[in-house]
Amino acid sequence: MADANATTTLARPSADRVTTRRPSTRLRNVELALLLVAVAVAASAILLVQLGALGHIDGHIVTLAAGLAALVLALHVVLRFVARDADPFILPIATALNGIGIAEIYRIDLSPTGVRQGWDDGTSQIAWTALGIGAAIAVLFLVRNHRLLQRYTYIAMLVSIVLLVLPLVPGLRLENAAANVWVSVGPLNFQPGEIAKITLAVFFAGFLVARRDSLAMVGRKVLFVRLPRGRDLGPILVVWVLALAVIVFEHDLGTGLLLFGMFVAMLYVATGRTSWIALGLLLAAGGAYAATQVLSYVQGRVTNWLDAFQGDLYQQPGGSFQIVNGIFGLAHGGLFGTGLGQGRPDITPAANSDFIMASLGEELGLVGVFAILSLYLLFVSRGFRIGYSGPDDFGKLLAVGLAFVIALQCFIVIGGVMRVIPNTGLTTPFLAAGGSSLIANWMIAGLLLRISDTIRSGPRTVI
């Protein structure tokens, strides 16, 4: 690990300079200012939706959203006490994305096909956001130091496996869903796979920190590639099988890809061995190829991707209607969009969840899409920054894993909407309608805030 140490010493001074020049209260003040901007963006989005789709302002949803703003500010206050040195960008970005998401989900509720009485998607998204922010606050209180999590490495593994298997348990499974990724307890439906992102990141980080040396150094060299030992290969195969199981038994291509991708990325960062990447890609490619051959639903998605506009695929049940209409929506939005509440995003199925980027692209235009993508990129780069300057390898790996999983999830779902890759069902982080996803992503935000705080407030190494 000589080379790793060298880069660490080079990276330190800059991190220090930032910390010393920016005292804790100033960080929090920056956060507050950005947070007010984010709240203003979200509030104007909701008001514009009402003006565009209803033609007048409706007080009810505004009151609910104001409650959320108060909750976000509460989280900010909590940070002032329990994580004073936390990164000042993460909370405002999450707030802005979440707020824009609520506005668009509410907008779909207001569309001719979406008007529903009572507990509509917009209101429930607000409720889930409240729970999500609550979860982030809980994380900040319960995890006072992220190194504690390292103790629970193998418990995290067990929890992950249980979470991923839960949807297959007969009594808990939600029937009539396209993918078996839901758990249903009473009136509540939950996607445990979303939470598994976090527990798996904890497990991978702990496991890789413990085993990195043997993973990195030992192994036979064949040609120019150093192949890992059989016993080191074990874990990667276990994760591969787990991901495949999710794909095969739960019909959830997206989550399978996501978890496996996160693991390979963390493995590479931990060991620095390109052979892992090659092996990971090989396994992923092999799995993907086998899936397209064996699983009809995967095959259908590949066909819908490649031949979306061809022939009568558009009219066929399970054909390319959704993806083509998402693209029509984006195209119709053009550079500046139709304006919030003034497009017809509801034509596309799943306009408020998997295809929310198509809805936002239609109403906010390319400008809006670029802004949202930039927010994600900034969020991820903050996570990576924590990874760069983290004082301990566990924290670094965990931060990188969590940030990468957000990036990869964005790429898989938005890339699917825009026909960069085949479309696989996944939620767009912070934006899409869905409780489990929101709670998981707010917990990720909470963890990143926590790790960033320990970096800045931790004892500094002498330069």
Add this chain to the structure above:
Amino acid sequence: MNRELKRISALVVVMFTALFVASSVIQVFQSQNLDGDSRNQRARADQYAIQRGQILLSDGTAIVTSPKSDDQFRFDRDYKQPRLYAAVTGYYNPIGAPTGIEGALNAQLAGTSSDRLFDRIQNIVTGQDPKGASVQLTIDPTVQKAAYDALGDRRGAVVALDPRTGAVLAMVSKPSFDPNAIADHADGVAAYEDLVKQDPNPLVNRAIAGDLNPPGSTFKIISTSAALESGKYKPSSTFASPRSYRLPGTDTVIQNAVGEACGTGPRASIALALSLSCNIPFAQLGIALGDDALRTQAQKFGFGQQLSIPLKVTPSVYPAGPLDDSETAQTAFGQQDDRATPMQMAMVAAAIGNGGTLMKPNLVQKILSPSLAPVSQFSPEVLSKPVSQDTADAVRTMMVASVASGAATNARIEGVEVAGKTGTAQNGTGDPYTLWFTGFAPASNPQVAVAVVVENGGGLGQTGFGNLVAAPIAKQVMEAVLNR
């Protein structure tokens, strides 16, 4: 560890770059193509949300307008005297493709045509709602009404052209329908499905499309033109005139319409055969000329050519060669696989009437801005010169004789010289005839060329004939023009 992290960061940048590029391609570079896709409901619904232009007659009366509606589409489409003009206007509904002028000039009417770009920018700057351009037609309300009334309840079509300009004065197809029913936002689709199921289908424009009919004896104008253009024949050239004639190489025996010889002598001239509409001399003429000469002449008149007026006209058919003598003989009097639209036969008459120059038929006079200021104006265009002035004059004389004292006497108009030719085309054995008339008036200086087709024997089975049914209809249409 940080070296790897940098590489992972680079990977994330690559992934997001792919998303930036993909969204730019979809939302900017391919945006127009995707918006134009026929499956794109958004673009169509947007078109409906702007006030569509009006459709006006040649005298400026608006027959199609877009009054405000209070539903999500914001505007209705309202057709006045809907059945009278249905063959011209077509219909418009947000679901499904528009037809007629509504379809052919959709971009102008909807205001999406690129030549209206400047207006649209102006609208954005001034904050006015965009509006579509209006279309002024060449249709003359008096002539249209005369044609519509004269055709009555018969299944068929009438086309009237101004031979000097190609302007379409009337275009009628029966049975007609009410475009308002299809334009209805709530019940339009049901009304459409109802109409499609009817037999005969009223949505078929029999003037320019549909299952084309054999032109029968009206085709003899083309055969005569081919004969004179060849230089080998004159109107006085004669052919044997037996009472019946066996087609070469077959056992099929053909007769003239009345079962008699053509005229009184042993031989009949081309002029006599055209005037009395005899089949046997034309059968021999066809064989003598050959199918290539007939086909070439037919194509010069427009057979087999794509034509847009701007409604798409189904090309009329002279069968592809090589044909044997028996087949060629029958094509010379408009049977076998000859097929023609009334528009095509009106063009044949118009070309003869206009001294051999065929003007391009056209329905649209002007495109007008939303404030009804002219944006563009159509000027007459020469489509082709199918015959020389001499040939045209000679054929005209024969057609005048046909109306004055031959087989087309029911088209006579008091005090006006009319040129014309009837047709009574056989379909299958036992099937009702298709009855035709095509001609022009006044013969020496024509103001109107007309073609009438009556399908299904005009309800008379095999007892009706062109002069009985089609010629009187054409006469009323020509009178309407001459009395203007």
